[in-house]
Amino acid sequence: MAKRTLFIVSDRTGITAETLAHTLLTQFDLPVEAKRVFPFCDSEEKLQAVVEAIAAVTTQDAQPPVVFSSLVDPAHRALLAQANAPVLDFFEVFIPRLQEVLQQDAQQKAGLSHGMGNTSAYEQRIEAVNFALGTDDGLRLNAFSQADVILVGVSRSGKTPICLYLAMHYGILAANYPLTEEDLHTDALPQPLQRVKDKLFGLTIDLPRLQAIRQQRRPGSDYASAQRCRRELSAAEQMFEVNGLPSINATAMSIEEIAAAIMHRQGLQRRL
Amino acid sequence: MAKRTLFIVSDRTGITAETLAHTLLTQFDLPVEAKRVFPFCDSEEKLQAVVEAIAAVTTQDAQPPVVFSSLVDPAHRALLAQANAPVLDFFEVFIPRLQEVLQQDAQQKAGLSHGMGNTSAYEQRIEAVNFALGTDDGLRLNAFSQADVILVGVSRSGKTPICLYLAMHYGILAANYPLTEEDLHTDALPQPLQRVKDKLFGLTIDLPRLQAIRQQRRPGSDYASAQRCRRELSAAEQMFEVNGLPSINATAMSIEEIAAAIMHRQGLQRRL
Numbered sequence: 001m002a003k004r005t006l007f008i009v010s011d012r013t014g015i016t017a018e019t020l021a022h023t024l025l026t027q028f029d030l031p032v033e034a035k036r037v038f039p040f041c042d043s044e045e046k047l048q049a050v051v052e053a054i055a056a057v058t059t060q061d062a063q064p065p066v067v068f069s070s071l072v073d074p075a076h077r078a079l080l081a082q083a084n085a086p087v088l089d090f091f092e093v094f095i096p097r098l099q100e101v102l103q104q105d106a107q108q109k110a111g112l113s114h115g116m117g118n119t120s121a122y123e124q125r126i127e128a129v130n131f132a133l134g135t136d137d138g139l140r141l142n143a144f145s146q147a148d149v150i151l152v153g154v155s156r157s158g159k160t161p162i163c164l165y166l167a168m169h170y171g172i173l174a175a176n177y178p179l180t181e182e183d184l185h186t187d188a189l190p191q192p193l194q195r196v197k198d199k200l201f202g203l204t205i206d207l208p209r210l211q212a213i214r215q216q217r218r219p220g221s222d223y224a225s226a227q228r229c230r231r232e233l234s235a236a237e238q239m240f241e242v243n244g245l246p247s248i249n250a251t252a253m254s255i256e257e258i259a260a261a262i263m264h265r266q267g268l269q270r271r272l
Numbered sequence: 273m274a275k276r277t278l279f280i281v282s283d284r285t286g287i288t289a290e291t292l293a294h295t296l297l298t299q300f301d302l303p304v305e306a307k308r309v310f311p312f313c314d315s316e317e318k319l320q321a322v323v324e325a326i327a328a329v330t331t332q333d334a335q336p337p338v339v340f341s342s343l344v345d346p347a348h349r350a351l352l353a354q355a356n357a358p359v360l361d362f363f364e365v366f367i368p369r370l371q372e373v374l375q376q377d378a379q380q381k382a383g384l385s386h387g388m389g390n391t392s393a394y395e396q397r398i399e400a401v402n403f404a405l406g407t408d409d410g411l412r413l414n415a416f417s418q419a420d421v422i423l424v425g426v427s428r429s430g431k432t433p434i435c436l437y438l439a440m441h442y443g444i445l446a447a448n449y450p451l452t453e454e455d456l457h458t459d460a461l462p463q464p465l466q467r468v469k470d471k472l473f474g475l476t477i478d479l480p481r482l483q484a485i486r487q488q489r490r491p492g493s494d495y496a497s498a499q500r501c502r503r504e505l506s507a508a509e510q511m512f513e514v515n516g517l518p519s520i521n522a523t524a525m526s527i528e529e530i531a532a533a534i535m536h537r538q539g540l541q542r543r544l
Contacts, residue, residue: 013532015441016295023288024366027344027378037542039532066373072299086373093365094296101338101358102276106299122526129433133405161401164436168527169287254394255440260285260311270309 003033005057005065009050009080011072014039020090021068033061041071047079054083072108121171121272128167128174128271132160135175144196147175149266152193152240153203154179154232155223156213158250158258162203165259171271172263184235187242201262202240202247207233209251275305277329277337281322281352283344286311292362293340305333313343319351326355344380393443393544400439400446400543404432407447416468419447421538424465424512425475426451426504427495428485430522430530434475437531443543444535456507459514473534474512474519479505481523 006025010017014037025032036057038050058064064085071077077089095106135143144150149172151159159176166174183190193200207230214224222228240247246265250258263270278297282289286309297304308329310322330336336357343349349361367378407415416422421444423431431448438446455462465472479502486496494500512519518537522530535542 013528015528015532016291019288019291020362020366023342023362024370027363027367027380028370028374028376029379030374030376035542037535039536070295088366088369088373090292090295091299094292094360095299097360098296098300098338101360102300102302104300104302107301108299125527126430126433129436133432158398160405161398161440164401165440168433168437168440255397256285256287260287263309264311270307 002063003031003061004063005033005061006035007050007054007057007065007067007069007085008035008037009041009047009067009069009071010037010039011042011070011076012040014070017068017070017090020070021088024068024088030066036065041076042073044076044079047071047076050080051083054085058084074108124171124271125168128171129164131173131175132163132167135163144175144177144192144199146173147196147199148173148268148271149201149262150174150193150196150199151176151203151262152179152200152236152245153205154184154210154229154236156210156217157203157205157236158255159203161255162250162258162262165255166262169256169259169270169272170263170268172268179232179236179239181232184232184239187235187239189239189243197243197245199266200243200245201266202236202245203258204233204237204240204247204249206249206251274335275303275333276335277305277333278307279322279326279329279337279339279341279357280307280309281313281319281339281341281343282309282311283314283342283348284312286342289340289342289362292342293360296340296360302338308337313348314345316348316351319343319348322352323355326357330356346380396443396543397440400443401436403445403447404435404439407435416447416449416464416471418445419468419471420445420540420543421473421534422446422465422468422471423448423475423534424451424472424508424517425477426456426482426501426508428482428489429475429477429508430527431475433527434522434530434534437527438534441528441531441542441544442535442540444540451504451508451511453504456504456511459507459511461511461515469515469517471538472515472517473538474508474517475530476505476509476512476519476521478521478523 008014008018041047054065067085067087069080069087069089070091072091077092080087099106153159155178163174163176166172211226211229218224248261280286280290313319326337339357339359341352341359342362344363349364352359371378425431427450435446435448438444483498483501490496520533
């Protein structure tokens with residue numbers, strides 16, 4: 001199958017158009033030659049430049065690129081439509097439908113989507129990121145009482161990126177507690193976790209993957225040995241089970257999926 | 273205007289449907305009563321439960337909720353369509369259009385979108401997050417040579433969350449360098465930055481906002497005083513100008529917008 005170039009064209013960040021394009025394309029078998037993102041296309045000149053870039057790619061690839069766009073201004077959409085390529089625009093399709101549903105005209109102003117919105121949401125987000133950073137690796141145990149959720153798992157099971165994602169995307173206060181060898185000598189929950197049991201969520205990971213990650217970090221160490229990784233994983237999983245903690249195996253899941261699953265299973269509401 | 277409840281229904285994380293709903297609704301004036309997210313709706317039973325929840329909300333609000341969905345399976349979409357509410361399904365609209373464009377049938381399998389994709393992209397992302405964490409606040413100056421971009425700004429100008437977003441969303445290696453009072457006694461770039469000038473990107477912020485953030489952190493301190501904040505901001509902005517650094521004022525922008533603007537202006541390509 002011939003490769004196609006993708007164009008993402010947006011009057012703002014391009015995040016929405018890119019997310020939607022990505023989701024749609026997972027349903028097709030399309031070898032992508034290249035992806036070109038054109039954010040902040042909010043003038044006729046900029047759209048004219050995109051139309052010219054489309055023409056150049058069409059010549060080079062011997063076929064037109066597939067264009068995904070989110071352009072609020074109908075005049076800008078009309079300009080892009082003049083390009084000799086298929087254009088899938090998100091506003092064009094859904095705005096009329098929503099106008100009908102809501103019995104209201106759309107505002108058709110660019111830049112409302114990933115803008116500041118309100119300052120308190122921005123501050124909540126920054127606070128959540130700082131919280132995730134400040135409590136990373138169990139640094140501030142007394143902050144556990146403030147946390148919405150506390151991820152528990154062995155070293156390198158992926159706690160930190162997931163806490164940061166929960167903070168950034170949902171504004172959730174996510175702390176984490178790394179299970180050390182000492183913690184794992186018994187099935188009992190480590191002392192600092194006992195008062196906050198309802199907030200705990202266990203993370204686990206397959207042995208080969210944990211070992212590979214640890215090998216990369218400290219090659220040839222006991223820390224990265226199969227024996228120690230296996231012992232820690234098995235003790236952690238047993239601790240989750242004995243104490244009735246919800247848990248997830250993160251091996252085959254993306255950060256988005258793990259975060260969404262934690263939100264869902266803990267019944268958390270986004271704070272943004 | 274009457275308030276409406278929003279439903280976000282997805283067979284996976286709900287991120288795509290929620291992004292779309294959020295972007296579309298910024299174009300309308302719709303007071304939202306509540307938002308209810310139903311991720312992982314991948315069975316008839318789960319969709320039946322959603323249909324019942326829609327009926328309950330319709331009774332309670334005295335009008336139906338607005339439903340945004342991303343359901344790959346046509347049978348599941350048909351089930352949701354039986355609810356007595358307007359449903360905007362993302363796949364229903366775009367899959368047929370894309371089938372036509374690509375001359376290919378869609379796979380119609382759930383869960384391909386925010387799944388693992390390939391392991392190397394996952395690892396790049398984790399590496400980028402660890403890089404942002406490891407170089408935070410200029411901790412590892414020798415890592416600057418590896419960085420794709422280095423954010424420069426006074427304390428609390430928002431460098432860290434933006435570095436983390438660049439890492440999480442684009443897989444970009446983003447470091448940051450906090451300008452201290454010592455650095456700001458001269459217009460010259462701090463010594464560790466001189467060899468990496470092409471990677472530098474300045475961040476600035478309005479005085480009232482910086483002061484408010486610092487006040488929250490250290491109330492009544494010299495660090496949070498108007499005088500010192502003004503002096504630091506003005507010296508930093510002058511340093512950016514004298515050295516020809518690109519820069520951005522982050523005050524009225526969201527993290528997404530700042531990150532997209534940095535990618536665009538530095539000509540960076542996403543690594544995911």
